[in-house]
Amino acid sequence: MKAVLSKCLRAFKADGQLRFGVIGVIVLLLVIILAPILAPHDPYSYEFVRLLPPGSEDHFLGTNHMGQDVYSMLIFGVGTSLKVALISALISGALGVLIGGLGGFLGGWVDQVVSEIINIFLMIPTFFLILLIISLFGNSIANVMIVIGITTWPGNAKLMRAQALSLRERTFVRSAVALGETKTQILFKYILPNGIFPVVANTTRSMAGAILTEASLSFLGLGDPNIISWGQMIYQGKSYITSAWWISAFSGIAVILTVIVFYMLGDGLNHVLNPKYNYGRSK
């Protein structure tokens, strides 16, 4: 345990991208926890001072057309974005790893079926499917998360399948067979641990994608109307873009920053999780 911790620390010190990503995520988490303290106003309270420009006393990022404080809305929007990102990426990652791993590892007809399913999902215009499902089953935030999860898994599955395909030919898998390990043991102890890291990195990046998708859905008016989200803010600000740019602009910047944080985290993880990573030492 101690060894693992010290390794994490060394990796954290050595890789700039990982540092940026981890610090960024910690800041985001702190913002969620401290939201009631950080936000000067209740984002759900409507005041009479509408479309107040930024820099005003008491509302330093201004207010929107309903008189809600933009800064407080941004703070409370972090939670929504992170929740969507995490849960949908987890769904997509788990589905992708299991389905792709099984297909690639077992081969034969299983692989063929899996590949065809992946191809079918890749052919479907994802965003259109999301729109369809949301309009059919309603636009609650849970639906949004699940739908993003089950439409983005094919990318992960393809990555994992390719990994499993090449890993099962490696000598250490053959020697595990020769030592009498069962297929399940090999899948979970050799194929997944050795092949999962590109998927982990990809999943972190698809978190960024999930935030954007949620924002796009909200922008189209298909987000959850009961929840404050950045996409929703951009959508609402759209109509006032010429007179009150700050509503859309600040939430847009927030989306971009969060996406960058997750990208950096994904990239950094991809470097560090390689066992041959040499912690910044030159070769």
Place this chain on the structure above:
Amino acid sequence: MAYIEIKDATKWYPHKSGKLRDIFRKDKSFVKAVDGVNLSMDRGEILGVIGESGCGKSTLGRMLTRLEDPTKGDVLVDGVSTAELIKKDPLKFRRTVQIVFQNPFDTFTPRDTIQKILLRPLKHHKIGSSKEERLEIIKKALEAGGLVPAEDIMQRYPHELSGGQLQRISIIRAMFLNPSFIIADEPVSMLDVSVRADIINMLIDLARNHDASVVFISHDIALTRYISDHVAVMYLGKVVEYGTADEVINNPKHPYTKALISNCASIDPFEELATIAIEGEPPTPINPGPGCYFAPRCSMACEECLKKYPERYEVSPGHYACCDRIES
């Protein structure tokens, strides 16, 4: 009766041209990687298998360990078919038959330490009752194999060790299960010459002191001669010559063996060697024949050779060769 009996072991891979007509074609073509190999071994015997690359040595090795199922034929261990053994008790079969692979750098999962890697088979086969006991077994085995300090090695990752160390660990891991039949698939071909001797001596020790049968697959003739009791020469999936190591090397009968040995470098630079050149590449193993597979490249081939595959002759007691034109 011999301890290990390989009976007509055959592995054919369906050959696909990648075209649609494959589906409709009835006369499927096959890559005959191993084509009817018959061999037998006693306990404590080392059998060397030599031949050029692509002749089916490794496929034979994988078939013996049941990493691949033979298309036809069977392998008997102590009179029992391995197909039955593995169906009845797969773990027991794995304890009986073990394999050492060619590439030591890829034999261990790169994400685990040596300790974790070595603990796994012990736990899986229920050797040792507690973790402490198993660690003690590992430590002792590593020290006995000359890997000191053992505690330090156990904490390392495979990529931090050298090829020779890894191959020794690979053999140690196979020995944990106390196997009586070991396949060594070119165990030293990726190692420096300086560490080869250690690996070879470990294998010899296995055969002599643990009474295990060892199949030593190699393309190094001098090494094979040193280590093995018997030698089998393979060409295109078939054993063309078999006999005691000295007999086959000193007195080769099959023209292919003769050519192989005549091209083997001697330690004496002034020794005059009449090398027999073989022309051309080995023919494709896709539906070879009829006739002797070696005939198209053979210096002694005649018309007869191209018509039917030669029979197996006993040249001298225990020395067999598959050639019709052996001068006695």
